[in-house]
Amino acid sequence: xxLKHPAWLxxxxxxxxxxxxxxxSLQLRFDEGSLFESYAEKIFPxxxxxxxxxxxxxxxxTMYYALPETTLKEIKKGTKxxxxxxLEADNLTSIFDVLxxxxxKIFDLYEIKSSTKVKDEHIPDLAFQTIVIENSNxxxxxxxxxxxxxxxxxxxxxxxxxxxKKENVTEKVREAIPETLENIGKALKVLESKTMPDISPRHLxxxxxxxxxxxxxxxxxxxxxxxxxxxxxxxxIAAWLEDNGIEALHDVPLDGPLNERQLRQVMTMKSGEQKxxxxxxxxxxxxLEYPLHFFDYETAMGVIPAxxxxxxxxxxxxxxxxxxxxxxxxxLTHKEYLHTDNSDPVxxxxxxxxxxxxxxxxxxxxxxxxxxxxxxxxxxxxPKYAKILQNINDRMVDLMIPFSxxxxxxxxFFGSASIKAVLPVLLPELSYKKLEIGGGADAQRIWMETVxxxxxxxWDPNSTEREKIFADLRKYCTLxxxxxxxxxxxxLKVI
Numbered sequence: 445x446x447l448k449h450p451a452w453l454x455x456x457x458x459x460x461x462x463x464x465x466x467x468x469s470l471q472l473r474f475d476e477g478s479l480f481e482s483y484a485e486k487i488f489p490x491x492x493x494x495x496x497x498x499x500x501x502x503x504x505x506t507m508y509y510a511l512p513e514t515t516l517k518e519i520k521k522g523t524k525x526x527x528x529x530x531l532e533a534d535n536l537t538s539i540f541d542v543l544x545x546x547x548x549k550i551f552d553l554y555e556i557k558s559s560t561k562v563k564d565e566h567i568p569d570l571a572f573q574t575i576v577i578e579n580s581n582x583x584x585x586x587x588x589x590x591x592x593x594x595x596x597x598x599x600x601x602x603x604x605x606x607x608x609k610k611e612n613v614t615e616k617v618r619e620a621i622p623e624t625l626e627n628i629g630k631a632l633k634v635l636e637s638k639t640m641p642d643i644s645p646r647h648l649x650x651x652x653x654x655x656x657x658x659x660x661x662x663x664x665x666x667x668x669x670x671x672x673x674x675x676x677x678x679x680x681i682a683a684w685l686e687d688n689g690i691e692a693l694h695d696v697p698l699d700g701p702l703n704e705r706q707l708r709q710v711m712t713m714k715s716g717e718q719k720x721x722x723x724x725x726x727x728x729x730x731x732l733e734y735p736l737h738f739f740d741y742e743t744a745m746g747v748i749p750a751x752x753x754x755x756x757x758x759x760x761x762x763x764x765x766x767x768x769x770x771x772x773x774x775x776l777t778h779k780e781y782l783h784t785d786n787s788d789p790v791x792x793x794x795x796x797x798x799x800x801x802x803x804x805x806x807x808x809x810x811x812x813x814x815x816x817x818x819x820x821x822x823x824x825x826x827p828k829y830a831k832i833l834q835n836i837n838d839r840m841v842d843l844m845i846p847f848s849x850x851x852x853x854x855x856x857f858f859g860s861a862s863i864k865a866v867l868p869v870l871l872p873e874l875s876y877k878k879l880e881i882g883g884g885a886d887a888q889r890i891w892m893e894t895v896x897x898x899x900x901x902x903w904d905p906n907s908t909e910r911e912k913i914f915a916d917l918r919k920y921c922t923l924x925x926x927x928x929x930x931x932x933x934x935x936l937k938v939i
Contacts, residue, residue, distance in 0.1 A: 848861040
């Protein structure tokens with residue numbers, strides 16, 4: 445928390461009610477991490493697991509405070525591998541994932557991470573653990589990160605050694621120890637202070653959106669056109685704006701350190717008018733060929749592949765929506781597929797897709813790289829459908845282009861070209877906020893909970909609650925493609 449923002453640590457200790465509660469999407473990330481950890485730990489079959497979790501992330505107080513003593517007992521017994529132990533030294537405490545004995549008082553240290561590579565933030569984490577262990581009169585020989593092997597393909601039962609990769613990061617960790625010691629000193633001073641550190645995003649080393657949630661809890665809701673709503677805001681830009689006394693987007697100077705997207709946003713903010721390049725938009729629309737297919741997938745993924753033949757974090761399409769406009773002024777038709785069985789959704793989805801698509805005409809998506817990548821993956825796994833999937837990819841056009849290229853800019857897009865930013869400005873009557881499911885991440889989580897986990901836990905497959913969830917999923921995906929059709933019609937009127 446301190447490394448993310450000093451005030452984050454202070455709030456955790458002195459005013460934790462001002463920190464947002466963990467939402468369902470963040471909890472899912474935590475759960476995915478715990479799930480991978482449970483497999484990675486199996487690489488050490490004779491390990492003794494200690495730990496202190498009682499229910500999810502809730503501490504069991506007695507176990508937590510007794511954990512250092514329990515850990516030392518296991519070390520003295522000569523236990524070869526200890527999982528989830530805790531040590532204390534010099535006002536510091538650290539819980540480690542894996543401590544493997546090399547010889548008396550010498551250990552290898554492992555950190556288990558559900559990422560697909562070693563990340564920069566893993567290094568200070570291990571440096572801190574190393575400091576605590578070595579201040580406890582032990583020696584760390586090597587440090588490793590155990591992370592997800594993204595090339596692993598599931599075939600039956602998950603192989604812990606196959607789904608995991610190990611990287612030796614000892615040298616990087618040793619190099620990070622002096623800076624980590626310095627940061628420990630700074631963090632302890634924050635905890636000694638009765639005053640919260642400067643809350644400005646200039647001190648942030650993490651996700652801006654996450655921190656601004658906290659910022660608004662403390663400072664109140666941001667003004668509609670606050671500088672903190674600058675697209676892609678970075679801490680150094682926030683510092684420059686604050687140092688120059690700038691609080692509103694329309695006051696941001698055009699000669700500042702802005703990128704192209706930010707510059708477009710500020711210029712439109714200053715003019716108060718939409719920026720529209722009708723010629724570029726017309727050329728773009730003129731290239732489209734009827735019948736038009738407005739198309740979108742919803743997908744599911746997890747660190748542990750749900751089905752054979754898939755890799756960790758591979759996006760598996762379980763639903764699509766398709767609106768077809770046969771000719772200018774023609775009647776719009778809708779086709780869709782939603783998989784509702786606890787089985788690989790792709791074979792059945794592809795059967796429907798083959799029937800629903802016409803063999804000619806533009807296929808219109810929003811941020812088409814995603815749909816094209818799914819088609820390429822499915823073609824590799826199911827060669828029977830490779831021809832139609834390649835044909836769809838060859839005809840695909842990205843409706844986001846007029847907005848991402850800056851041919852159509854509105855100050856209320858706030859520098860974004862996402863459909864969630866564009867739609868409410870151009871067509872406020874079409875709103876995701878009216879839906880029970882309002883985003884792709886929610887659709888993924890809810891489908892997985894309902895279909896993959898719900899059926900396994902004995903959920904009645906004919907329950908009205910389950911049918912309502914499926915209806916909500918259909919409404920969400922349908923709006924995605926109808927929104928593209930509606931924006932297309934809006935652009936036609938513009939030109």
